[in-house]
Amino acid sequence: MNESFACGYVALIGKPNTGKSTLMNALIGEKLSITAHRPQTTRHQILGIKTSERYQCIFVDTPGIHQDQKKAINRYMNRAATSMLDDVDLICVLLDVRDFNRDDEQILDMVKHQPRVVLVLNKIDRIQKNELLPLMQRLGELMPGVDLIPVSALKQDNLEQLMQHIEQQLPPGIPHYPDDQLTDKPMRFIVAEIIREKLFRMLTQELPYSITVNVEHYKTEADLVKISASIWVERKSQKGIVIGKGGKQLKKIGSEARRDIERLVDNKVFLQLWVKVREDWSDDERSLAAFGYSSE
Ligand SMILES: Nc1nc2c(ncn2[C@@H]2O[C@H](COP(=O)(O)OP(=O)(O)OP(=O)(O)O)[C@@H](O)[C@H]2O)c(=O)[nH]1
Ligand SMILES: [Mg+2]
Known part of the structure; x- marks a missing residue:
C-alpha cells in the first residue's frame, strides 16, 4: 500500500426511486443492493466497498428520503437515510432528471451547508441532451458552486467521470476493510x-x-x-x-x-x-x- 492511499465514505442519498441502489451496484460491479421500479425499495443503510490500487471508497446506499412519516418503518427509513450525513466525506445527491420537484429541493436544502456535496443527475438516457440545460441552470441557482455530474446508472454512462470526481474527494488514509470485502452486510x-x-x-x-x-x-x-x-x-x-x-x-x-x-x-x-x-x-x-x- 503506498503512502498516497485514500479511503473515505460516500453517501448516496435522494428521493425514492432516483437510482441510488442501481448506481451503487454499477460502481461496485456487483449486485449488492436490490432495485425495483417502485419507490421505497431500499430500507437499510448498505455499504458497498470499492477498492483499487489507489483508494478504498465506501459507498453508503440509503433508503429514499420521503415525507410520509406515518408508520414507524417510514420513520426508521428516513433515519437510516440521513443519520450518517455529518460523518461522510462526500454526499452524492441523486436526482432523476425527468422528475425534479419540491421533494428534491427539500433534500438540497438539507445538505446545503454540508462541506462536500455533488449532484448526480441520473437517468440521462431518458432525455435529450438539450432538455438537461434548464435543470442544470436551476440547480446552479439553488446550489451555487456545487458540481453537477450527469450520468446513467442503468446504461453505465459517464460513471468514470463520476468516479474520478469522487476519488479526488477521498481523504488520505489506510483501508478500513479487506480489499476483497464488498459489503458490510452478512x-x-x-x-x-x-x-x-x-x-x-x-x-x-x-x-x-x-x-x-x-x-x-x-x-x-x-x-x-x-x-x-x-x-x-x-x-x-x-x-x-x-x-x-x-x-x-x-x-x-x-x-x-x-x-x-x-x-x-x-x-x-x-x-x-x-x-x-x-x-x-x-x-x-x-x-x-x-x-x-x-x-x-
Ligand atoms: N432509464 C433509467 N432507469 C434507471 C436508471 N437508474 C435507475 N433506473 C431505474 O429506476 C428504478 C429505481 O432504481 P433504484 O436503484 O431501485 O432506485 P433507488 O433510488 O435505490 O430507490 P429507493 O431504494 O426506493 O429509494 C429502477 O427501475 C431502475 O432500473 C438510469 O440511469 N436510467
Ligand atoms: Mg434503493
Missing part, C-alpha cells in the same frame, strides 16, 4: 433482500410494503447451500395473495430468488420459503426491532 441479509426484491417486483399495489423477509437457517454443505426463510405479512388475507393459486406465485418467487442466490454464492441452493403473519409489524417498534429495523 450473506443472510443479502439473501433476505434478494427474496424481498422478487416480492417487490412481482406483487402489485401496496402489498410489498407490508412484507419483510427473515432468513432463519443458512447452512453451507459440500455442494449445496440450504436456506430457509420466512416472508412476513401483516394480515391473513395477504398470506393467500403471496402464496397464489395452488402455491404458484410463491414457487415463482422462490425459483427466481434461488437463481440469483446461486449466482452470488456460486453453488447450488436449496431454498425453502414460509409465509407467516405478524399483525401490523410495520408500525410496531417491537416487531421492527425483531426484524432487524433497529436504530442505525
